[in-house]
Amino acid sequence: MVIADEAQLVHRSQSGDLDAFNTLVQVYQRQAYNLCLRMLGSAAAEDAAQETFITAYRRISSFRGGNFRAWLLRIAANICCDALRHRRSRPAASLEAALEAGSPTDVPSPLPNPEEETLRRELGRHLQQGLATLPAEQRLAIILRDIHGLSYEELTEALGCSLGTVKSRIARGRARMREYLMARRELLPRQFRLKQ
C-alpha cells in the first residue's frame, strides 16, 4: 500500500503540513490499529494507535527517507512493547484476558456463509490465544510477517534488528504457533485439520 506521492506527503508533513500528514494517517491507520489490536487487545489498541500517530507527527522530522510504513509500524511496535512492559509491571491486568476480550475475530466478517463464519471465528480465537503465548518480539515478527505481509527487508526496519534476527524470530514464533495449534488440533476447524 504505497501511495504514489507518499514521499511528497512526508516532505510536506515535515514542513508542518497537518493535512498532508493526515492523508498519510488515512492510508496507514488500519495497519497501525491492527498491529496494536493484535499486540494489546481492543481495550488498549485505540489509544496505542492514536499515540502512534501523535508520536509519528512529532518525530517526522527525523524520518530520513526509506520505507514510511516500516517506520510508522516501528513506532507502533515500540508503543505496544512499552504498553506490554507497563502491563507486566501491574500483574492485575492479564494479557491473555485483555487479548481475549478484545479478540479481533468479534468483528463482523464479509463472508456470507454462516458456517464458514463460525469456523473462521473459531480458528481466529485459537490463533489469537496462540499468539498471546509468544514472547512479545516473536509475536511482533509473526504479526508483521504473516498477517500484515511485510517483506523481510521491511521487517528489519520495523523491528530494528538484523535479517538473521528477523528470520530467527519468525522461525521460532512459527514453530511455537505450530506446536500450540497441533496440541489442539481436535478443537480446530476442519479446514485446518485437512492440511495435516
Next chain:
Amino acid sequence: MLKVFLQFRHRRFRRDLSAYLDGVLPQRARRRLEAHLDSCQACHQELTELRSTVEALGSLPMTEVPRSFALAAAPVVEVRPRPTARRLEFGLRLATATAAFALTLVLIGDFAGLPGGGDKEEMRGGFLSAAQETPAAMEAAPAAPDIKGIQLEEPLFRLYGPDGEVSPTETPAAATEAPPVEIPAAEGMAAADETPPAVVATPAEIPGAEETPPATEAPPGETPAAEETPPPIGAAPVQTPAAVGATPAEIPGAEETPAAEQTPPAVAAAPIETPAALAPVTTDTHGEQTTVGAGASEEEDAEKAATEGAEGGEETEAYASYDQAAAEEAEGGGILREEAVRWLEIGLGAGVGVLAAVWALARLQRSIGNRP
C-alpha cells in the same frame, strides 16, 4: 556418534523450514533441505504443518478502524535538552575510553618492565591509593638514600611480597615512603597512634603502619593513645574509620604536616570513587593480588563502558528518533529505568576514568621524578 550428527543436521533443517516457506533460504541451503525433505518424513510433516499455520495466520482478517486517527490539531512538538545531554554523554564516554586506554598503556608499561624506576612500588601505590602514596613517594624521593634499609622491608614483603623480585628496587622506595607518614605523626603529636585503627581497613595507610608493626595487628592496644590525643587529633580518628582509605578527610590530617602542599587536590580527591569500595576490605590480608584484581576489574569496567559507548552511540542514533520519544511520551517505565541505569553507568565510567587519568598522571610525574 553418527546418530548425534544426524540429529544435529535434522535440527538444522527444521530451523530452515520457516525461511524455506518464505523463499528466503539461500539456494544451496534450499537444495540441501529439499533433498533432506525427500528422505525425512518427519521434516516433511512438519513443513506441511508449518505451512498450514502460516496460511491460518494469513487468513486472519484486518479489522476496520473504529474511528479516524487523523490529528485534529498539530500536537505540540516538545523541545528536549536531549542533544546536549547526548553530547555530554558522548564526551563522558570518550573521556572514559581515553582514560581506559591510558590505564592500559600504563599497565602494559608496568608489566613489561619499561624504564621508569621503582615500577613495582609505583604499581602498588597506584592500585592501593594514589592519594596517600603519591605525595609520600614524591616528597621522600630525595631523602631516599638517607633512610635506606630501615626495618620496613619485612612488613612490606609480608604485605606485598608475592613476587620476590620486588626487593631490590622496592627497598629504597618503600623506605622513603614511610617517613612522610611518620613525620606528621611526630609533628602532629601522637598522630601515629591515631593511624592504626585506619590501617586495618586502609591500604594507603600501610606504610605508616609498617614502621610500627604491632600497630597493624593490634589496633585496640593503640586506641587509648588516640583517645588521649588533643582535640585536633582526636577529631581525626572519628573521620578515619568511616571514610578510611581514600577520603580527603585524611589529607586535612596532613595539613599539620609540611606534606600537605605536595598533595595535589585532584590526586587527593580521585581515589574516593573506587579504591575505597574495592581495596580496603581485603588489603590487610591479601595485599597485592587483591588490589591487582581490583585494578583489573576497574580497567575492564572502563573498557566495557568504552565499548558500550560505541554501541550505545549507534543505538541512540538508531532508536532515538522514535523509540525513546515514544517511550517517554507513553510514560514507559522501562525506558525511564534504562535511562537511569545508563546515567549511573556513565557516572561510574566517568569516575573510573578520572581515577585512571589521575593515576596515570601521577605515575608519569613520579617516573619523571625518579629518572636519574
